[in-house]
Each structure stands twice: as structure tokens, then as C-alpha cells.
Amino acid sequence: MLPADVPAIWLRDNCSCPDCRDPLTDQKLFQITDLPDDLGVANVRPVDGDEEGWEVVWANDGHVSRYTAEWLQRAAEPDPRTEDGKELWGTAARFADGLPETTWAAYLDDDAERLRMLQAVARLGFCLLRDVPLRDGQAQQVALSFGYVRETNYGPQFEVRVEERPNNLAFTNVAITPHTDNPYRDPVPTLQLLHCLVNEAEGGDSGLVDGFAAAAALRAQEPAAFAALTGTSVPFAFRDDTTELSAHRPLIAADPAGRVREVRFNNRSLGTLRLPAEKTEAFYAAYRAFARLLLAPERQLDFRLGPGDCLVFDNTRLLHARTAFARGGARHLQGCYADLDHLFGTIDVLKRKEAQPC
Numbered sequence: 001m002l003p004a005d006v007p008a009i010w011l012r013d014n015c016s017c018p019d020c021r022d023p024l025t026d027q028k029l030f031q032i033t034d035l036p037d038d039l040g041v042a043n044v045r046p047v048d049g050d051e052e053g054w055e056v057v058w059a060n061d062g063h064v065s066r067y068t069a070e071w072l073q074r075a076a077e078p079d080p081r082t083e084d085g086k087e088l089w090g091t092a093a094r095f096a097d098g099l100p101e102t103t104w105a106a107y108l109d110d111d112a113e114r115l116r117m118l119q120a121v122a123r124l125g126f127c128l129l130r131d132v133p134l135r136d137g138q139a140q141q142v143a144l145s146f147g148y149v150r151e152t153n154y155g156p157q158f159e160v161r162v163e164e165r166p167n168n169l170a171f172t173n174v175a176i177t178p179h180t181d182n183p184y185r186d187p188v189p190t191l192q193l194l195h196c197l198v199n200e201a202e203g204g205d206s207g208l209v210d211g212f213a214a215a216a217a218l219r220a221q222e223p224a225a226f227a228a229l230t231g232t233s234v235p236f237a238f239r240d241d242t243t244e245l246s247a248h249r250p251l252i253a254a255d256p257a258g259r260v261r262e263v264r265f266n267n268r269s270l271g272t273l274r275l276p277a278e279k280t281e282a283f284y285a286a287y288r289a290f291a292r293l294l295l296a297p298e299r300q301l302d303f304r305l306g307p308g309d310c311l312v313f314d315n316t317r318l319l320h321a322r323t324a325f326a327r328g329g330a331r332h333l334q335g336c337y338a339d340l341d342h343l344f345g346t347i348d349v350l351k352r353k354e355a356q357p358c
């Protein structure tokens with residue numbers, strides 16, 4: 001039987017008959033205000049057939065709608081972008097048995113392998129592709145394998161190596177502590193890719209931290225600090241000779257149900273917060289508490305990128321870091337940005353193919 005707590009308005013709004021949804025595009029054909037105020041169900045009966053389902057006849061106009069149990073179940077799935085759709089990993093111990101990784105060739109040749117890697121990004125926040133050819137522009141090719149490149153003022157791709165006149169500390173040999181990239185953009189690039197071409201320098205090791213796990217820990221340990229961070233818009237800023245960028249966003253963004261959905265953390269580009277004194281004190285106490293959690297060494301997964309490795313990671317969730325490297329040492333990564341919506345979309349298309357093999 002249809003669950004008793006399913007509201008009539010919701011069912012009627014989700015009718016999928018050809019009068020309500022265009023069969024070609026699957027897009028809705030009516031406006032919410034077109035539905036009657038006094039919506040009433042005349043009859044509900046089970047639908048015959050292989051699939052469990054129900055038919056609803058509406059009292060107002062005799063309109064008939066059909067619903068399947070599978071649809072009802074899918075509608076209850078949580079937003080996969082929030083912590084509810086993730087496996088949070090509080091410490092690097094989660095990866096004692098290895099990283100989510102495969103070779104570029106296996107990723108390209110095998111849909112199941114590609115799905116596994118994209119699902120690792122969706123659920124764990126990252127994956128590592130090995131043996132990506134040591135050629136210019138390959139980070140972008142990886143982005144194009146599941147979505148689109150997000151071009152920015154750094155270009156369609158950027159060179160992470162020691163520059164003569166850097167506009168970002170990433171383009172020097174100094175240590176870069178855990179951070180999310182480009183918090184001064186709105187919308188932020190939701191994915192980042194780093195493809196290692198050369199890493200012969202002493203140092204220059206990589207680190208990843210699960211920002212969602214740290215935010216959840218802060219909420220559990222210091223709820224007031226969590227509330228101060230989700231409730232405070234913070235200015236982030238970037239400038240160089242030709243660019244000025246700024247965005248006001250909280251360090252932890254929660255959805256309306258309070259579920260963590262986005263983390264921005266970057267000590268290099270935090271701007272000047274201007275709030276009443278009391279709120280400023282509360283914010284800094286909370287910021288420091290969150291930072292202590294994020295920067296705790298046991299939370300950081302340490303590894304080293306070698307030539308051909310391409311790291312793909314969720315820039316709304318994971319923080320990344322690198323250790324300092326010898327000034328004259330040879331180290332060169334190419335990076336680019338992309339977005340999670342297409343990564344999730346490619347997962348769904350691959351799952352659809354898996355369910356209906358041709």
C-alpha cells in the first residue's frame with residue numbers, strides 16, 4: 001500500500017503521465033499554481049505488473065497518476081553532496097589497505113573501473129589515476145573524461161612549479177598547509193585535478209584532510225563553535241596585477257537541515273572580517289578550534305605524487321597540502337578545475353548503462 005504519510009500535493013506534483021511531463025524531455029508541463037487548492041484522492045489501487053506500484057485517481061478531475069515503489073524509494077535518497085551521501089574518514093588509517101586508485105588505461109577501457117573511481121570521489125572525496133601520460137594538458141583530459149574544465153584567471157590549466165614572479169604561494173617551493181582552493185570565488189571550483197609531471201625534489205609530498213569529518217567532529221565537540229562558523233559569512237580575497245576576486249561565504253556551509261555541505265578553509269586568502277567585537281571574538285575562537293581539528297597530523301593522509309599520477313579531489317570537502325621542497329629541486333604539476341555536478345551525472349549515466357547493458 002502507498003504509505004499513509006505521503007501528502008496528496010506531493011504525489012500530484014510528481015505525476016509522470018504524458019499530460020504532466022513531456023515524454024521526450026521528461027520536463028514538467030504545469031506550474032505549481034495550476035493544481036487545485038482542495039486536492040482530493042478518489043481512489044488508490046495497486047498496479048498489476050512486474051513492478052510494485054500504485055494508481056491514484058484524483059477526486060477533482062478524474063486525473064490518473066501512477067507511481068512505482070522504486071520511485072518512492074529513490075525519492076528518499078539523501079543529497080549526495082552533503083555529509084549524508086559520504087563516507088567520512090576521520091584519519092588516514094582508513095586507507096591502511098591502499099588508496100582508491102587505478103591506471104588511466106583501466107579507467108578509460110573499463111566502465112566499471114571508471115564508475116569505481118568516480119564513486120570514490122563522490123563518497124571519499126578523491127581518487128588517484130596512475131600512468132596518465134606525461135604530456136601537456138592531461139589534467140584537462142582527465143576532467144573531460146567525466147565533465148568539463150572550469151577555466152579561471154589562472155587559465156584553463158595552471159602550472160604548479162617555482163615561478164620567477166608568483167601570484168600565488170602554490171607557485172613557490174614553500175610548504176602549503178591544508179587548504180581548499182579558490183575560496184575567493186563564488187561559485188567555488190568544486191573539483192580540482194593535479195597531474196604530476198616531475199617530482200624529483202626533496203620534499204614536495206602531498207596531504208589530504210577530510211574537511212567534512214573535521215566539521216562533524218567540531219559539531220559534536222563544540223556545537224557553539226560549529227554554529228558560529230556556519231552562521232558567519234567570511235570574506236576571502238585574491239589579487240594580482242590584473243585580477244581582483246572576493247567572495248563572502250562561511251567556513252562551513254550546512255544545508256537547511258544542518259548537514260555539512262561545503263568547507264572553505266584557506267589561511268592565505270582569508271580577508272578582513274569586520275563584525276561587532278563580541279561576534280569577532282566568537283568567530284576567532286571557533287575558527288581556531290576548527291583549524292586545530294583540521295591541522296591535527298593524524299587527520300592528514302600523506303602520500304607522494306610521482307610522475308604520471310593524477311589526483312582528482314572534491315574541493316568543497318577535502319583540504320590538500322604539500323610539504324616544502326628544495327629550492328632548486330625539479331617539481332612540476334599541472335592542475336585544472338572542474339565541477340562535481342558532471343562527475344555525479346557521469347556516475348548516474350554509467351549506472352544507467354550498467355542496469356541496461358546493450
Ligand code: OGA
Binds near residue numbers: 160
Ligand atoms: C595548488 C596546490 C599543491 C602541490 O596548486 O593548489 O595546493 O602539491 N598545490 O603543489
Ligand code: ZN
Binds near residue numbers: 015017018021064065
Ligand atoms: Zn498527470
Ligand code: ZN
Binds near residue numbers: 170179180181320
Ligand atoms: Zn591548492
